[in-house]
């Protein structure tokens with residue numbers, strides 16, 4: 001299916017396979033939207049949950065296949081204590097420095113200087129944009145957070161149908 005300047009067209013044959021009914025609701029999220037019937041029975045609610053779980057399982061498998069935690073994860077530092085090592089910088093500190101509160105910062109440690117600097121990054125997103133609970137799930141299922149971080153920073157496509 002293509003999303004073009006006339007919008008998205010879903011053929012009736014495909015809609016008919018879903019038993020969506022006459023009234024449909026659309027929920028949108030970053031990178032995905034969900035169409036579902038406005039009235040669902042308990043069985044239909046369970047069918048929706050099962051369908052979303054199968055989509056989720058497929059996406060986790062994509063991540064696991066692309067970024068498996070390896071024995072040499074010692075080098076990546078992300079897999080060991082990354083969550084504990086994160087630093088929260090209060091908005092007031094950014095304000096004093098003339099930095100927008102939404103600006104992403106990275107740590108630059110100057111060897112033997114006794115100083116640790118925080119500087120705006122030259123990339124838009126990294127692993128700190130992912131919810132901590134999600135990161136714990138990803139680490140638990142064996143995904144290398146260091147490799148994942150590199151991929152998020154580079155904006156590479158990792159899923160293509």
Ligand SMILES: [Zn+2]
Nearest residue numbers: 073076079144
């Ligand atoms: Zn790792």
